[in-house]
Amino acid sequence: MEKSIFITGASSGIGKVTSLYFAQQGWNVIATMRNPEKETELIKEPNIFVTKLEVTDPISIQNAIEQGIERFGQIDALINNAGYGQQGLFEAVSPEKIQAQFDVNVFGLMNVTRAILPHFRSRKSGTILNISSGAGRLTTPLLSIYCASKFAVEGFTEALAYELESQNIKVKLVEPGFIATPFNEKTTTSFAFDPSLTDYNTFNKEMGEFFKSFAGGNIFTAEDVAKVVFTAVTDNTYQLRYVAGTDIEQMIQVRNSKPDQEYVEFMRGLLRPNAFKG
Numbered sequence: 001m002e003k004s005i006f007i008t009g010a011s012s013g014i015g016k017v018t019s020l021y022f023a024q025q026g027w028n029v030i031a032t033m034r035n036p037e038k039e040t041e042l043i044k045e046p047n048i049f050v051t052k053l054e055v056t057d058p059i060s061i062q063n064a065i066e067q068g069i070e071r072f073g074q075i076d077a078l079i080n081n082a083g084y085g086q087q088g089l090f091e092a093v094s095p096e097k098i099q100a101q102f103d104v105n106v107f108g109l110m111n112v113t114r115a116i117l118p119h120f121r122s123r124k125s126g127t128i129l130n131i132s133s134g135a136g137r138l139t140t141p142l143l144s145i146y147c148a149s150k151f152a153v154e155g156f157t158e159a160l161a162y163e164l165e166s167q168n169i170k171v172k173l174v175e176p177g178f179i180a181t182p183f184n185e186k187t188t189t190s191f192a193f194d195p196s197l198t199d200y201n202t203f204n205k206e207m208g209e210f211f212k213s214f215a216g217g218n219i220f221t222a223e224d225v226a227k228v229v230f231t232a233v234t235d236n237t238y239q240l241r242y243v244a245g246t247d248i249e250q251m252i253q254v255r256n257s258k259p260d261q262e263y264v265e266f267m268r269g270l271l272r273p274n275a276f277k278g
Contacts, residue, residue, distance in 0.1 A: 004028040004072040005233070006065065008053060008112055009082030011039060014131060014179065014222045014229075018079060021226040023048050030068035030075065055082050055108025061115045069119065077127040077233050078116050080109045085135075085146040088192025089200055093145050097192060105149035110156065120169050127170045127233050130157045134177045134248030138255055141271065142207055161240055172232050175252075176225050177245025206272055220245040 005022050009015040010031035019031040023045050031042050032053035042048045049071045053064040068075055083105045086097055113128060120126030135143055136150030154173065161171035228244040243249045255263055 002026065002028055002047075002072075003076040004030065004068065004074060005077040005079060006030040006032070006068055006075045006116065007079040007081055008032050008055060008108075010042065010050075011035065014176065014225050015079075015081040016042065017222040018081065018226040018229050019048060020045070021223070021230060025230065028072040030064070030072070032064050053082075053112075055111055056103050058111055058115065061112050065115055065119065074123065075116065075119060076125070077129065078112065079129050079131065079229065079233075080112055081131045082108060082112075083131065083149075084190070085133075085143070086149075086190065086192065087142050087146065089142060089194070089197060089204070090144045091197055091200075092192040092194040094192070098145050101145050101149050102152070105146075106152045106156070109153060113160070117164075117169075120164075121167050124168045127172065128160075128164070129172045129174060129229060129232055131229075132157070132173045132175045134175055134243075134245065134251065136173075136175060138248070138251050140211075141203075142211075158240060161238070165238065170238055172240060172242065174225065174229050174232055174242045174244055175248060177220060177243075177248030177251075179220055179222055179225060179245065203272075210271055220247070 005027050007015055007019050007022075007029060010019045011033035015031075015033075019029045019042055023029050027047070029042075029045075029048040031039075031048050031050050033039065033050070034052065034054050036050045036052050039050050042050050049068060051064050051067050052060055054060045065075070084101075086093060086101045109130060116126075116128075120128075130153055132153050133146075133150045135147045136154040139147045157171055157173050164171050225244045228242050232239070232242045243252060254266065258266060
């Protein structure tokens with residue numbers, strides 16, 4: 001029997017590329033997005049069904065799941081991919097933007113997961129894969145809200161994996177590093193800025209230079225991430241975490257190899273090498 005996968009946030013970036021990759025491997029794909037009427041590429045694939053889903057709207061989630069099951073008979077795997085990254089100084093990010101970040105990245109992911117679990121439990125099988133981030137394992141300045149949301153995803157996913165193993169349902173995480181996708185373009189344009197916070201001017205300039213040099217060193221693409229996702233979904237193991245990106249893989253190795261405070265001092269030196277001299 002052909003297998004089917006349900007993917008959120010499939011209109012661009014990792015979500016779209018992963019939808020195409022699974023379809024190329026012979027899977028049926030339920031590719032969901034907020035504005036399916038704007039999609040022109042995925043609708044051309046005979047084994048991709050494009051439909052509307054807004055992760056903050058439980059009714060649209062339930063409708064998309066029911067439509068996917070009606071179209072392909074069952075759903076074998078869920079990819080919680082929908083999300084965005086709020087950047088900016090914590091003081092510059094409004095409470096409304098903080099709430100929106102968690103509504104999408106955390107509560108939205110939980111909404112979709114909760115809605116699909118009855119189907120998976122009834123079949124005593126299924127895989128849930130949450131697209132996390134290197135920012136769910138490591139923190140950097142100007143990403144405090146995004147990091148907080150992804151740390152929440154990591155904790156939720158790990159705990160849920162222990163629960164759902166009792167139902168023969170696998171729960172996994174893929175942690176991309178910096179990937180050149182529309183996600184990062186959107187993140188940059190939504191950067192929170194408060195011109196009154198002049199005390200941070202020097203710091204902001206230093207961090208801008210750091211992130212520019214950091215981003216230029218990674219050659220991982222959305223296609224590479226899609227292959228990692230496919231491996232995680234199909235390897236028939238209960239492995240929890242899959243790192244996707246040479247940059248973040250190296251940083252996680254550093255994080256795991258050092259005592260906690262030693263790692264913190266290492267990061268301080270990496271981020272602002274001249275800040276604590278003289």
